[in-house]
Amino acid sequence: NNGVSTNFGAILSPGTITATGILSSFEAIIDNGSQFNITLNNTTAGTGHDQLSVVGEVIIDGATLNITDTSTNLTGGQFIIINNDSTDAIAGPGFSGLSEGSTFNVGSKTFSITYQGGDGNDVVLTYLPCESQQTGRWLQTTTWVNCNGTTPQDDSFVIIKSGHTVTLDFNTNKLSGLIVEAGGDFKVESSPFPAGYTLFGNTTGNGLFDLSEASIDLEGDLIIDVETHDLLLGAVDGAFGLTIKNGTETRLMGTIGDTIALDSLITDAAGITVVDIPSSFLNIGNSIVIND
Numbered sequence: 221n222n223g224v225s226t227n228f229g230a231i232l233s234p235g236t237i238t239a240t241g242i243l244s245s246f247e248a249i250i251d252n253g254s255q256f257n258i259t260l261n262n263t264t265a266g267t268g269h270d271q272l273s274v275v276g277e278v279i280i281d282g283a284t285l286n287i288t289d290t291s292t293n294l295t296g297g298q299f300i301i302i303n304n305d306s307t308d309a310i311a312g313p314g315f316s317g318l319s320e321g322s323t324f325n326v327g328s329k330t331f332s333i334t335y336q337g338g339d340g341n342d343v344v345l346t347y348l349p350c351e352s353q354q355t356g357r358w359l360q361t362t363t364w365v366n367c368n369g370t371t372p373q374d375d376s377f378v379i380i381k382s383g384h385t386v387t388l389d390f391n392t393n394k395l396s397g398l399i400v401e402a403g404g405d406f407k408v409e410s411s412p413f414p415a416g417y418t419l420f421g422n423t424t425g426n427g428l429f430d431l432s433e434a435s436i437d438l439e440g441d442l443i444i445d446v447e448t449h450d451l452l453l454g455a456v457d458g459a460f461g462l463t464i465k466n467g468t469e470t471r472l473m474g475t476i477g478d479t480i481a482l483d484s485l486i487t488d489a490a491g492i493t494v495v496d497i498p499s500s501f502l503n504i505g506n507s508i509v510i511n512d
Contacts (some may be wrong), residue, residue, distance in 0.1 A: 223246050224245045235259055246275050249277075250278075254283045258301050263297045265300055273302075274304055275484070276474060277308065282315070289436030298346050299346075300338050303342055320334060328376055348366040349378060351365050352404070371394060374394045375422055385406075392417075392418070397449065399429075408437070409495070415443060416460070422447065424425050433454055436455065436458075439460065441463075
């Protein structure tokens with residue numbers, strides 16, 4: 221392409237209707253009143269997300285950025301949507317309402333934008349996981365930041381930060397992953413449901429639920445049903461039941477009820493286990509039930 225220039229009302233889409241792609245150009249002027257449409261599936265440019273690749277000047281003069289997002293398991297994931305060659309900076313004020321370093325929401329996800337990313341002059345979007353900003357309950361919006369003003373939703377990747385205790389007070393949505401940092405805690409309160417509360421994973425990814433650094437305090441029964449995601453658990457305490465359901469690797473480390481020390485309790489998708497109890501207890505596809 222010799223160059224791209226969008227007039228008022230024009231729509232620029234690097235991909236096609238059915239697939240993402242890379243559009244190459246010798247310059248690009250994305251003008252006020254036009255639209256720049258991007259699809260995000262994963263962080264690989266071309267096959268995974270749309271990208272405009274430019275050799276020459278790039279001017280973004282208040283155009284509207286439209287994003288279709290189907291990405292999962294992308295904590296900290298970056299998308300270079302305009303790959304600007306050499307060292308010349310992006311000219312113009314940027315996309316409408318999106319100044320340097322600003323954040324915005326796409327569905328339940330939060331992204332930041334920079335015009336100085338990549339090798340220093342690319343337009344880069346970064347997915348910001350839903351994070352705890354203080355100790356609180358799962359269903360309290362004030363517990364969270366980067367959650368579009370609400371609580372973790374379907375496909376959210378969640379991080380419980382060090383120094384924060386988050387109390388599960390209802391079933392979670394179907395998350396794409398969960399990490400509890402060292403010094404963070406995960407607590408489960410008593411539930412009115414006979415089976416207790418459930419920590420759910422979504423069915424569209426193979427991410428990680430890492431609670432190995434957490435102290436899990438059971439004041440009620442907990443079901444962990446994370447589908448095809450890997451699961452790491454740390455110390456579990458409380459006189460209530462823990463039921464684990466998942467179709468891939470599970471690792472329990474630390475202690476159960478401060479009395480049963482576990483160096484490792486491992487199952488994988490092939491059903492191979494390392495534990496000093498009958499292997500039939502851990503058949504993949506069945507539940508692991510630990511009652512303290």
